[in-house]
Amino acid sequence: MDIKDIIKPENKVYGKTPLLTDAVMHYCPGCTHGVVHKIIAEVIEEMGIQDKTIGISPVGCAVLAYNYLDIDWEQAAHGRAPALATATKRLNPDKYVFTYQGDGDLASIGAGEVMHACNRGENIVIIFINNAIYGMTGGQMAPTTLLGQVTATTPYGRNAELNGYPLKITELLAQLDGTCYVTRQSAQTPAAVRKTKKAIRKAFENSMMNKGTSFVEVVGTCNSGWKLSPVKANKWMEENMFPFYPLGDMKDR
Amino acid sequence: MAEKILMKGNEAVAHGAIRCGADGYFGYPITPQSEVMETLMEEKPWETTGMVVLQAESETASINMVYGGACTGKKVMTSSSSLGISLMAEGLSYLAGAELPCVVVNVMRGGPGLGTIQPGQADYFQAVKGGGHGDYKMIVLAPASAQDMYDFVDTAFELAFKYRTPAMILSDGVIGQMMEKVELRPIKPRRTNEQIIEQCGEWALTGKTADRKRNLITSLALDPNVMSAHNIELQKKYKTIMENEQQYTTYKTEDAEYLIVAYGSMSRIAESVVDTARENGIKLGVLRPITLFPYPEKALESLIPQLKKILVVEMSAGQMVEDVKLVVNGRVPVEFYGKCGGLIPSPDDVYEAFEKILK
Ligand SMILES: Cc1ncc(C[n+]2csc(CCOP(=O)(O)OP(=O)(O)O)c2C)c(N)n1
Numbered sequence A: 001m002d003i004k005d006i007i008k009p010e011n012k013v014y015g016k017t018p019l020l021t022d023a024v025m026h027y028c029p030g031c032t033h034g035v036v037h038k039i040i041a042e043v044i045e046e047m048g049i050q051d052k053t054i055g056i057s058p059v060g061c062a063v064l065a066y067n068y069l070d071i072d073w074e075q076a077a078h079g080r081a082p083a084l085a086t087a088t089k090r091l092n093p094d095k096y097v098f099t100y101q102g103d104g105d106l107a108s109i110g111a112g113e114v115m116h117a118c119n120r121g122e123n124i125v126i127i128f129i130n131n132a133i134y135g136m137t138g139g140q141m142a143p144t145t146l147l148g149q150v151t152a153t154t155p156y157g158r159n160a161e162l163n164g165y166p167l168k169i170t171e172l173l174a175q176l177d178g179t180c181y182v183t184r185q186s187a188q189t190p191a192a193v194r195k196t197k198k199a200i201r202k203a204f205e206n207s208m209m210n211k212g213t214s215f216v217e218v219v220g221t222c223n224s225g226w227k228l229s230p231v232k233a234n235k236w237m238e239e240n241m242f243p244f245y246p247l248g249d250m251k252d253r
Numbered sequence B: 001m002a003e004k005i006l007m008k009g010n011e012a013v014a015h016g017a018i019r020c021g022a023d024g025y026f027g028y029p030i031t032p033q034s035e036v037m038e039t040l041m042e043e044k045p046w047e048t049t050g051m052v053v054l055q056a057e058s059e060t061a062s063i064n065m066v067y068g069g070a071c072t073g074k075k076v077m078t079s080s081s082s083l084g085i086s087l088m089a090e091g092l093s094y095l096a097g098a099e100l101p102c103v104v105v106n107v108m109r110g111g112p113g114l115g116t117i118q119p120g121q122a123d124y125f126q127a128v129k130g131g132g133h134g135d136y137k138m139i140v141l142a143p144a145s146a147q148d149m150y151d152f153v154d155t156a157f158e159l160a161f162k163y164r165t166p167a168m169i170l171s172d173g174v175i176g177q178m179m180e181k182v183e184l185r186p187i188k189p190r191r192t193n194e195q196i197i198e199q200c201g202e203w204a205l206t207g208k209t210a211d212r213k214r215n216l217i218t219s220l221a222l223d224p225n226v227m228s229a230h231n232i233e234l235q236k237k238y239k240t241i242m243e244n245e246q247q248y249t250t251y252k253t254e255d256a257e258y259l260i261v262a263y264g265s266m267s268r269i270a271e272s273v274v275d276t277a278r279e280n281g282i283k284l285g286v287l288r289p290i291t292l293f294p295y296p297e298k299a300l301e302s303l304i305p306q307l308k309k310i311l312v313v314e315m316s317a318g319q320m321v322e323d324v325k326l327v328v329n330g331r332v333p334v335e336f337y338g339k340c341g342g343l344i345p346s347p348d349d350v351y352e353a354f355e356k357i358l359k
Helices: A032-047 A061-067 A081-091 A103-109 A111-120 A169-174 A190-206 A230-244 B009-019 B035-043 B059-070 B083-087 B089-097 B124-128 B146-163 B173-177 B193-200 B224-244 B265-279 B297-306 B320-328 B347-358
Strands: A053-057 A072-075 A096-102 A125-130 A179-186 A213-219 A248-252 B004-008 B024-027 B052-055 B076-080 B102-108 B139-141 B166-172 B179-183 B248-251 B258-261 B284-289 B291-293 B309-314 B334-338
Touching: A032 A061, A032 A096, A032 A125, A032 A190, A053 A061, A053 A081, A061 A072, A061 A096, A081 A096, A081 A111, A081 B024, A081 B052, A081 B059, A096 A103, A096 A190, A103 A111, A103 A125, A111 A125, A111 A169, A111 A213, A111 B059, A125 A169, A125 A190, A169 A179, A169 A213, A169 A248, A179 A190, A190 A213, A213 A230, B004 B009, B009 B035, B009 B076, B009 B102, B009 B146, B009 B173, B009 B179, B024 B035, B024 B059, B035 B052, B059 B076, B059 B083, B059 B089, B059 B102, B076 B083, B083 B089, B083 B124, B089 B166, B089 B224, B102 B146, B102 B173, B124 B166, B124 B291, B124 B320, B139 B146, B146 B166, B146 B173, B146 B179, B146 B224, B166 B173, B248 B265, B248 B297, B258 B265, B258 B347, B265 B284, B265 B309, B265 B347, B284 B297, B297 B320, B309 B320, B309 B347, B320 B334, B334 B347
Parallel strands: A053 A072, A053 A096, A096 A125, A125 A213, A179 A213, B024 B052, B024 B076, B076 B102, B102 B166, B139 B166, B258 B284, B258 B309, B309 B334
Antiparallel strands: A179 A248, B004 B179, B139 B291, B248 B284
């Protein structure tokens, strides 16, 4: 049988959502960003809200996310996406507004903005990719870098005395009265992808119900930063990241 | 008769914003401009015009909220004073780079550092020459009365949208705190979503519909050729603004042999100095730039042939004087008088300084 005989509409089991553009992604093989982009694109398509969604990405590896999702998009300064989202949503309450932020962006330089947006209970979605490292600038320590983890700025491993402790910002945000849904997910297996997709969909739905801020952390890998192959990076994540950053819902009201 | 109400310059900004159809204000308290947000909160425009007012957690957040609102084609603004504006520098550069319209009010106080809560004009360089990084300009308007504070909010929005660029109202603590009668202009309703799409649909984020390509607001271009082309376009725009938008007023310059150049509160002092000089038979006049960028070069240029000397007066160690010297280019002596650090030159101080340059 020729391959052409198999490519038929009735045999189709999966398709790429048109919300995801055909641009070639710049992400390294094995990177979590691309997977989460696809999940978001699918959620937007399934909810039929392309014309009502505004995405916001600050700097970080995902600064070019706008090349991959076919929706209106704001590119923000480092750490400031929740401030942009605050105004975008308050001035356009009929829109679904989400930010897409890395750990350096959200938990370090932007810790103030995310804390206050969540505390005000802005009706936005915050998607937080925690890869425990600064990917874009070449693998420096992030606030979420684990103790002992080697990065470009912790060449002997993160040391609490010198560098402080890894920051569980998601747990912090779950304490705030303004957040309605806070969850930590991952995207390294089909099952994990399905759970993350459910979480992101719920977050989008929440944002139209005046319930407050929905926050979805996705623990991910940075193969280049971690200097591990994709398969080994997933294993390292499961063995080292998950015990410190346990998966699951922290808050759902 | 149009309604006239006694109010502070800062309060006039708030009323001007509500009545010119602003969609949002985002700010952080700082003296001497806190009355802007206080007045807005008291007026509760969200119940009348639908204008959003929010106290942000910092000036960094305020300017980025302005960015987030401006992305959607809304008329958004913030206000602050000196050090708060320094904190906004990154955001202002992003706004200019992404070609977003907005209005930023700086009610200047004396610096540097935490400085003083007393008035100053030492942020001229920051406002006119950049402040943030990169080759960019903002339109800069300098009010000299509470009425100007009211009117310039509308003017600044008009210019900001005309050129898709941030516009700053560069005021000072004197003008912000001073109480004067202000005429309330007719109310301009906020634009409807349809009107926003009509005006800004080409670029604003109003939701990607089937009939258009998605819109993107970014100041990033990794390819230097693209970034360079963008810079060339920006410079072209600034040149057009230079050509078309210079604004100024003059006071008794027709026969003037001497000229004081001063903006904002200092132009008011300069005018009273002119009256004293005229009583003493000296032909003195005032040129008051209203736009600091674009600088009113044409007006200054046209006065040069009749002048013997120019005195520039500022509440700074001498900043705008550099722009005057650039235009004059050595043809007439340009002298400077200023006080800084929160001291306000009195008419007597300025007259004395003027008498010195007469000798
Ligand atoms: C004000 C400012 N400081 C520093 C940078 C440089 N910078 C760009 S991305 C980045 C870190 C991004 O790391 P993260 O948020 O974890 O995202 P990732 O790249 O890992 O996805 C830094 C420090 C910047 N663009 N702006």
